[in-house]
Amino acid sequence: MKALVWHGKEDIRCDTVTDPEIEDSRDAIVKVTSCAICGSDLHLFHNFIPAMLPGDIMGHEMMGEVVEVGHGVNGKLKKGDRIVIPFTIICGECEQCQRGNFSVCETTNRKKHLADKVFGHATAGLFGYTHLTGGYPGGQAEYVRVPFADATHIKVPDGIPDEQVLFLGDIFPTGWQAAAQCDIEPTDTVAVWGCGPVGQMAIRSAILLGAKQVIAIDHLPERLSMAEAGGAIPVNFDEESVVERLNELTNGKGPEKCIDAIGMEAHVTPWQPDTVMDRAKQMMMLESDRPHVLREMIYVCRPGGVISIPGVYSGLVDKIPMGQLMNKGLTIRTGQTHVNRWTDDLLRRIEEGQIDPSFVITHTVGLEQGPEMYKIFRDKQDSCIKVVLKP
Amino acid sequence: MNYVPNMANIARSEGDPKVLRSGPSSLGTSDQLAKVLGWFSIGLGLAELIAPSRITNALGMQGKEGLVRAYGAREIASGLLCLSPDKQAGLWSRVAGDGLDLATLLSGLRDDNPKRDNVALALMMVLGITLLDVAGAQGTTVRHRRHRGAQRLYHDRSGFPKGIQAAREAAKNFSPTKRAAPVLAHSAASGSEEPAFARSL
Numbered sequence: 001m002k003a004l005v006w007h008g009k010e011d012i013r014c015d016t017v018t019d020p021e022i023e024d025s026r027d028a029i030v031k032v033t034s035c036a037i038c039g040s041d042l043h044l045f046h047n048f049i050p051a052m053l054p055g056d057i058m059g060h061e062m063m064g065e066v067v068e069v070g071h072g073v074n075g076k077l078k079k080g081d082r083i084v085i086p087f088t089i090i091c092g093e094c095e096q097c098q099r100g101n102f103s104v105c106e107t108t109n110r111k112k113h114l115a116d117k118v119f120g121h122a123t124a125g126l127f128g129y130t131h132l133t134g135g136y137p138g139g140q141a142e143y144v145r146v147p148f149a150d151a152t153h154i155k156v157p158d159g160i161p162d163e164q165v166l167f168l169g170d171i172f173p174t175g176w177q178a179a180a181q182c183d184i185e186p187t188d189t190v191a192v193w194g195c196g197p198v199g200q201m202a203i204r205s206a207i208l209l210g211a212k213q214v215i216a217i218d219h220l221p222e223r224l225s226m227a228e229a230g231g232a233i234p235v236n237f238d239e240e241s242v243v244e245r246l247n248e249l250t251n252g253k254g255p256e257k258c259i260d261a262i263g264m265e266a267h268v269t270p271w272q273p274d275t276v277m278d279r280a281k282q283m284m285m286l287e288s289d290r291p292h293v294l295r296e297m298i299y300v301c302r303p304g305g306v307i308s309i310p311g312v313y314s315g316l317v318d319k320i321p322m323g324q325l326m327n328k329g330l331t332i333r334t335g336q337t338h339v340n341r342w343t344d345d346l347l348r349r350i351e352e353g354q355i356d357p358s359f360v361i362t363h364t365v366g367l368e369q370g371p372e373m374y375k376i377f378r379d380k381q382d383s384c385i386k387v388v389l390k391p
Numbered sequence: 392m393n394y395v396p397n398m399a400n401i402a403r404s405e406g407d408p409k410v411l412r413s414g415p416s417s418l419g420t421s422d423q424l425a426k427v428l429g430w431f432s433i434g435l436g437l438a439e440l441i442a443p444s445r446i447t448n449a450l451g452m453q454g455k456e457g458l459v460r461a462y463g464a465r466e467i468a469s470g471l472l473c474l475s476p477d478k479q480a481g482l483w484s485r486v487a488g489d490g491l492d493l494a495t496l497l498s499g500l501r502d503d504n505p506k507r508d509n510v511a512l513a514l515m516m517v518l519g520i521t522l523l524d525v526a527g528a529q530g531t532t533v534r535h536r537r538h539r540g541a542q543r544l545y546h547d548r549s550g551f552p553k554g555i556q557a558a559r560e561a562a563k564n565f566s567p568t569k570r571a572a573p574v575l576a577h578s579a580a581s582g583s584e585e586p587a588f589a590r591s592l
Contacts, residue, residue, distance in 0.1 A: 005410060010422065010476070014414040023406040045417075046476050053403055055410050114401060131401045137408055145406075204550050210562035226545035231555040268477075283471045354561055359550035362543075371417035378476070379535045383543040 002391065003141035004370040006056045009047040012371045017057065020137065020145035025072025028149030030085065034162040035062035035139050037370070037387040038087075038170060039196045040263075040312045042378050044129070048264060048288065049314045051114070051131040060087035060127040061170045062139030063162060069149065076150040083153040084169045085139060085146055086339035089125040092151030103336035108148055109134045123336065140370060142391040154343045157351075163358035163388065164350055167201070171386075172357045173342040175201025175261070178310035179209050180342070181333040182257035189213040191246055191255040191300075192232065193293045195223035197360050197386045198310055199261035203232045204355055211257070215249060217242055219267065222383040226360070238269075243300045254302040263311025264289035274319065281318065288315030298324050309334035360386040367391040421530025425482055428527055429473030431520075432466045432485060439463025450513060451506030452499045462492065479535060482528035489521040 005015040020029055038061050043049045063084040066077050077083070090097050091107035108125035109115050115122035115132050125147070128138015136147065146152055156165045175198050182190060190206040192199050195218035206214045207230065216227035217235045224234035235245045246255055268275045274292055281287035297307050298321050307330055325332075349355050362385045365373055373387045418426075439446060440463035443456040465488055472481025496517060499510040551558040 001408070003408065005413075007413075007416065009474075010418055012417045015410045016412040016414075017408040017410050020408055021406060051401060053401070055403060057408060110404065111401060135401070135403060135407075141408075200550070204558070207551075207555065207558050208562055210559075222542065222544055226548050229546050229549045230551070231549070231558070279477070283475050353552045354558065355550055356552050357550065359545075359548040362545075368414070371415060374417050375419075375535075380537050383545075385545075 001142035002367050003057045003137075004059060004367065004374075004389075006044060006052050006058055007054045010045055010375075012045065012058060012374050014368045014370055017141070020143050022068060022070045023145065024147060025070040026148050026150055027070045028066050028073060028077050028146045028153075029068040030062075030064040030083065030139075030144050030146055031067045032062050032064040032139055032142060032144055032391045034064070034166050035059050035141075035367075035389050035391065036166060036171075037061075037140070037373060037377055037389065039198060041128075041374070043264060043312055043314065045374055045378060046265070048282075049130050049132075049312075051135075053131065053135070056128070056131075056135065057137040057139075057141055058128045059138030059140030059144075060129060061166065062127075062144060063156070063166050063169065064144075066149075067143070073150045077153060077155075081153075082156055082158060084156055084165055084343075085127065085144070086152060086154060086168075086173075086343070087127055087129075087170045088152075088336060088339050089127065089134065089136065089147055090151045090340060091148050097151070100338055100341045102338040102340050108152075111135055126336070140367065140389060140391075142367070151340075154340065154347070156347065160350065161358070163361055163364075164356055165347070166388065167197075167357040167360070168343050168346055168350075169339065170337065171197045171360075172201050172346055173339045174198050174310050174337040175203075176205040176342050176346060177335075177337050178202045178259045178261065178308045179205035179211075182206070182209075182259065182306045182308050184209045184211050184257060186210050187212050188257050189215065189250050189255040190257040190259065191215045191217065191297075192227075192259045192261055193217045193297065194261035194263075194311065195220070195227040195234075196261060199223075199259075200226055200230060200360050200385070201357065202259050202261050202310065203227055203230045206257075206259075207231045208349070208354065213249065215246060215255065220380060223385060226385065230359075237267075242296060246300050250302070254300050254305070256302050256305045258297040258301045258305065258307045260293045260297060260307070260309045260311045262293045263309075264291075264313045266290040266292040278318070287318050289313045289317045291317040291320060295319065295321060298328075298330060301328065301330055303328040304330070306331045306333060308332075310337070361388050363387045365389060419530070419534050421527055421534055422478065424523065424527040425473045425478040425531055428485060428520075428524060429470045429478070429481060432470030432473060432481075434470075436463045436466030436468075436470060439466060449506065450496070450499050450510050451504040452510075455495075458495065462488070462495075465491075479528065479531045482524055482531055485524045486521065486528055489517060489524055492517050493521070 003017045066081040088103045089108040090102045090105045094106040096104045105124035109122040112122040125134030190211040214232040216232035219238040228234045268279045278290035439459050443459035469484045496514045
């Protein structure tokens, strides 16, 4: 089969690889009908997240048709079922899964010994990601093996196009969880840093969860225009001071809820010296992540507010203003997305026409064009916001 | 960061798909050139840092060891940038550095320098490298420039088929469910023995 394979830093290729096979009774094989490139794939593309191996298949946003199931799936899936695959692999049985904390499933990370050493305790296995999260082959491929398939799936009805449900596997619940864990009140202003796909979903989620005002921060006109279309007030950090503008829009009090949809690769600008310093440190491996957005959120957030972090961080950050964080009594909520916690509700909202997540798709191409699309997405060329691949 | 898999001795699992035939890479020719020049820069920089006197002796420019060391540090910084996602900056910094190298070497092309032939040779080498650096810098700048293709705006993509106002209205009827609450806190507070998600799976 064809698959997008990681060969090293910025080196993705559309390779011919052997087909996946059932390895465990709880496995299923899915013929991928649609998959996508996620912003967090770019962290792997840049090799900022450690423990990738040449030959690893990329991709953790995919859906398709079940073509084979192991006998342990126990009738929960059958050949021909149409499913979206959540990027977090879950057993559905462990204590964390039973509590709905699916992204920290205690069972599915098959490189537990490694993850225990790095994270203290292993988190769930993820598709197409680092070996710290199991090193499972991803779904930017014609076929994918889904481990623990009896629990790791979201059944979707026929009749809804792939484009409307594909993002149930990651960016929609990720944006939703980012907003939901803000505990939004009707009087709240929610500021969202980053208008990439997750930021766009977080903006729509904040609107659907009843925020009084949503503010979107970015510097790319196409992304800000999409944010504005979704009901947000755009703030271009190339043109105005984020802190001043946020204070202006909140009567000098700051937003109650702040969402970091950027993560470890904050934009570097010469007039923000901390971003230059972070970049230099990252290059010399003195710091793994660039946390400018975190610093700005902590500074501008209203005392007693909530900081929600769906953006991916991989390791160590410097100069986090703990004094501001502590004295202002801020709450930080973060984590990989507990996808299946949210998907019943989100699928219902899609079916009812409350939201159509396909608005974010700007490019749809064949799998063989994937390597070039990684570059276009990374370089933000051709007004690219979200790429869907058709194997 | 490939040292992590090496140190941890990790490997792909036996049943995982294996590459049979490789396709074209996302790396362009200019990206490959940036990689080569990046490693060259780091190698040269290390040599300049570790053995500056051998370089100044060979060029008849004794007394400039401090300057050579400084250039070594500059080379390493440029090399690291060339190997990073910001490779254009690294390559243009190499072009600027080439200018400094050429100016410094020209100062050694004096009649009273017994090693002026070596200086001339070094000048030719730096000129050749400069051409490669300029080609690489221009190539990566064009390849990774943001404004390729027509700029589009997305003012018509709200994502709300019934409109934003309807989405805001729907929000008024929203009441947080157990699913929206932090589950650990909920479980601890309620003392409920029923697993919060047992039924949904």
